[in-house]
Amino acid sequence: MNGRHFKGTTQVTKIIFRAQRIKICAWILGIVLVTLAVAYSYPNVYQDDVSKKGFAITMQNPAMVAMLGPGYDEADYFVTVGTQFAHEMLLFTIIAVAVMSILLVGSSTRTDEETGRIEVVRSLPVGRLSYLAASLIVVAIANFLITLFCSIGLYLLNIDGITLQSALLYGGILGVGGLFFGIITALFAQVSPTSRGTTGLSFGVLVVAYLVRAFGDVTSETIAFASPLGWLVRTDVFINNNWWPILLTTLFSVIISFFAFYLNSIRDIDAGFLPSMKGKTHASKFLMTVFGLAFRLQKVKMLSWGVGIFALSASFGAVLGDLETYFSEMEFLQLFFNEQSKVSMTDNFISLLMAIMSLIVAIPVTMTILKLKSEETHNRTENFFSRVISRNHVLSSYTLLAVLESIYLQFLLAIGLWVASSVSLQVAMKSSFIYLPALWLMISLSVMLYGAVPKIMNLIWIYVAFCFIVIYLSEMLNFPLWLRNVSAFESIPNLPAAGMSWSAIIVEFILTIAFSLIGFVSYNRRDLKG
Amino acid sequence: MNVVDVNELTKKFGKFVALDRINLCIKEGEIYGFIGPNGAGKSTTIRVLLGMLRPTSGEAKIFGKDVWKNAVDIHKQIAYVPGDANLWPNLTGGEVIDIFLKMRGSGSQSKRNELIERFKLDPSKKCKEYSKGNRQKIALISAFASDAQMFILDEPTSGLDPLMERIFQECVLEAKEQGKSVLLSSHILSEVEKLCEKISIIREGKIIETGTLTQMRHLTRTNLTVQTKKPIESLALKGVFNLVKQNNDLTFQVDSEEIDGVIRYISDYGILKLESVPPTLEDLFMRHYEGVDGNSTGGESQ
Numbered sequence A: 001m002n003g004r005h006f007k008g009t010t011q012v013t014k015i016i017f018r019a020q021r022i023k024i025c026a027w028i029l030g031i032v033l034v035t036l037a038v039a040y041s042y043p044n045v046y047q048d049d050v051s052k053k054g055f056a057i058t059m060q061n062p063a064m065v066a067m068l069g070p071g072y073d074e075a076d077y078f079v080t081v082g083t084q085f086a087h088e089m090l091l092f093t094i095i096a097v098a099v100m101s102i103l104l105v106g107s108s109t110r111t112d113e114e115t116g117r118i119e120v121v122r123s124l125p126v127g128r129l130s131y132l133a134a135s136l137i138v139v140a141i142a143n144f145l146i147t148l149f150c151s152i153g154l155y156l157l158n159i160d161g162i163t164l165q166s167a168l169l170y171g172g173i174l175g176v177g178g179l180f181f182g183i184i185t186a187l188f189a190q191v192s193p194t195s196r197g198t199t200g201l202s203f204g205v206l207v208v209a210y211l212v213r214a215f216g217d218v219t220s221e222t223i224a225f226a227s228p229l230g231w232l233v234r235t236d237v238f239i240n241n242n243w244w245p246i247l248l249t250t251l252f253s254v255i256i257s258f259f260a261f262y263l264n265s266i267r268d269i270d271a272g273f274l275p276s277m278k279g280k281t282h283a284s285k286f287l288m289t290v291f292g293l294a295f296r297l298q299k300v301k302m303l304s305w306g307v308g309i310f311a312l313s314a315s316f317g318a319v320l321g322d323l324e325t326y327f328s329e330m331e332f333l334q335l336f337f338n339e340q341s342k343v344s345m346t347d348n349f350i351s352l353l354m355a356i357m358s359l360i361v362a363i364p365v366t367m368t369i370l371k372l373k374s375e376e377t378h379n380r381t382e383n384f385f386s387r388v389i390s391r392n393h394v395l396s397s398y399t400l401l402a403v404l405e406s407i408y409l410q411f412l413l414a415i416g417l418w419v420a421s422s423v424s425l426q427v428a429m430k431s432s433f434i435y436l437p438a439l440w441l442m443i444s445l446s447v448m449l450y451g452a453v454p455k456i457m458n459l460i461w462i463y464v465a466f467c468f469i470v471i472y473l474s475e476m477l478n479f480p481l482w483l484r485n486v487s488a489f490e491s492i493p494n495l496p497a498a499g500m501s502w503s504a505i506i507v508e509f510i511l512t513i514a515f516s517l518i519g520f521v522s523y524n525r526r527d528l529k530g
Numbered sequence B: 001m002n003v004v005d006v007n008e009l010t011k012k013f014g015k016f017v018a019l020d021r022i023n024l025c026i027k028e029g030e031i032y033g034f035i036g037p038n039g040a041g042k043s044t045t046i047r048v049l050l051g052m053l054r055p056t057s058g059e060a061k062i063f064g065k066d067v068w069k070n071a072v073d074i075h076k077q078i079a080y081v082p083g084d085a086n087l088w089p090n091l092t093g094g095e096v097i098d099i100f101l102k103m104r105g106s107g108s109q110s111k112r113n114e115l116i117e118r119f120k121l122d123p124s125k126k127c128k129e130y131s132k133g134n135r136q137k138i139a140l141i142s143a144f145a146s147d148a149q150m151f152i153l154d155e156p157t158s159g160l161d162p163l164m165e166r167i168f169q170e171c172v173l174e175a176k177e178q179g180k181s182v183l184l185s186s187h188i189l190s191e192v193e194k195l196c197e198k199i200s201i202i203r204e205g206k207i208i209e210t211g212t213l214t215q216m217r218h219l220t221r222t223n224l225t226v227q228t229k230k231p232i233e234s235l236a237l238k239g240v241f242n243l244v245k246q247n248n249d250l251t252f253q254v255d256s257e258e259i260d261g262v263i264r265y266i267s268d269y270g271i272l273k274l275e276s277v278p279p280t281l282e283d284l285f286m287r288h289y290e291g292v293d294g295n296s297t298g299g300e301s302q
């Protein structure tokens, strides 16, 4: 690789930065604000020793370890609230930063190549590798800013036990972890000939890294070391502050980025190293319907999400058994909880799992409606309307597809839990399908935005992010009840931990119908872009 | 001096041969037409010339330098316009033009403004709000505002209306007057005909004809529609094809070198109406392959 290949990188960096600035700012703002808000409120959450001990025991149970990482020795939870904060927040924040990086790198590498932007830039006097270099510089800057703001913010919050060094380590883990997955994406952008393939494979690696770590954290540390997430949750930040995971991740990042640059330098533009799938020459009868076409466009996505949801849910199901043994062995717990609430620890975990997983299901389901918008902006819906297909027909086909997708994914979620644990099929189904009204509310909200104000449709993601924050952090952030209830997932009864109640479900149904109506009516009235 | 020199260039995608030992040679100050139907290999050739695809065998040089190894140097003197310019959705047209000019490190602001005026572009809109034709204008403006020595244009007029197409043609001719070279690819023969003195025809990865348009007269065929006072019963002349009689109109194709004789013959019947349509690329191919197969047939009333 020679220096000339990088000529013009600075200027390309500026272009990419300008093209992505809004996304970058939104991600950084969201991640930093949530991190600091949670850290700020932590010192008031578990104040006395009994509740600290309760927290330590809950967090060290196998299900929680699988979900959030190995955490600390019990004594460490008494040393500083930093440990509680890190155990609860670190892994999921790394994942959020990784998602940001995957999306940023994906859209400034393969997507820009697919749309021909890289071709135009490469016809200018710039080096062959400048675009890839620039896109990595941009994602590195974004991750650096997250590191910087989180570290300085944590330090300035002046929390007992959070030193400058440990704050820097915490921020560093986020930045280095995010950058690692950005670089993985850069590698897949060389290998896969499509942008969907690039982000799909990268998310695949993220999910596998998470599962390997979960499995390793619960069974054997050696296995956890096979996953970069396994390294990053082993810094003992705020206690021993080990920096080796940072160095190790950086080392791998450097090696992988060299490899990505090498592949980029030897390949043709628009080409990859994986074969692109050949399509069929003729459309089947099914494909010639609007619904069939919508389904065809979503098929690979639905399959891969199905696999991911099933794998995650089965993995958590697998640790549920351990959870029960763990609690029955705990003498402290015998004092702390009575016999009945011991059972409900498992139930509680199922409820929490279902709430989080259902929210994850909301992502692909929302994407299905968003797909219709991208079809419109790429002037593909014209093909329908210039024929004799009504707008209602198009929108309802996509809505139906999203509804079926939600049922299909919730079904796999229940089955995953059921096959891997001793939970009965009935309980698994009930606790999973109870979230369907919330998912449908999400669909109707997307339909409404698409019908009435398609320009700001992407704001739906802010709502999704808000729902995550409510599930995960509303206790800590002391959200008032009305604010929590803004999340469609919050008022759904927590089966099996809590009993069934119909009131919230009925309200959500009514809202769903109202939003859908608004969506359909405005869609029929507004101008189409194409 | 040859600006572009392509020698026995072959490009394979896996087993598929996209370019099969093609030769091209463009002289300084020449407008060179490169025509062929969709999928013939025009864009592939151009992307090899731009150093984005690596040749499987053969060589390609611009300004005497190897296009793959010296891409950066060559691109300082080149302006490229793709057939479908997809730009960054949230940058404005004006921003994109400025960025390209700056990155190329040449070109003038006054030329930029003049071109924006001529192409009637609103530079303050975001790229996602432009129609295809307007995005095309952005690419054209940033190319013609540069002071590149060579223009590589890949079906650049797709999406432009006829008025803008005229302005595009003016720009190309102005570039030629300044001694610059142009490679213009297209699948529309008439467009190339207006501008180019020399053309190459590519089909299925092979160059099947190269030469000046006059040299290719033997390949072109004009479509004529005539109405005469006295009805023409039969037109069994040399070089007349696809005769169709409809009401009083007679439509047929004539080989370009036979037009003179045919018109003389028809005028005896008293011409009321005479319309001619220039030959399309398809007509040209038809003649080429008839020539190759050697089974040309005279016109018969159908």
Ligand SMILES: Nc1ncnc2c1ncn2[C@@H]1O[C@H](COP(=O)(O)OP(=O)(O)O)[C@@H](O)[C@H]1O
Pocket: A269, A270, A271, B013, B016, B018, B036, B037, B038, B039, B040, B041, B042, B043, B044, B045
């Ligand atoms: N990256 C690629 N991989 C495989 N085949 C390709 C690739 N790029 C182009 N082709 C094929 O090469 C042929 C020539 O394409 P192209 O040069 O784009 O034609 P055109 O003359 O329309 O510009 C087409 O059959 C096309 O399918």
Ligand SMILES: [Mg+2]
Pocket: B039, B042, B043, B044, B083, B154, B155
């Ligand atoms: Mg082409």
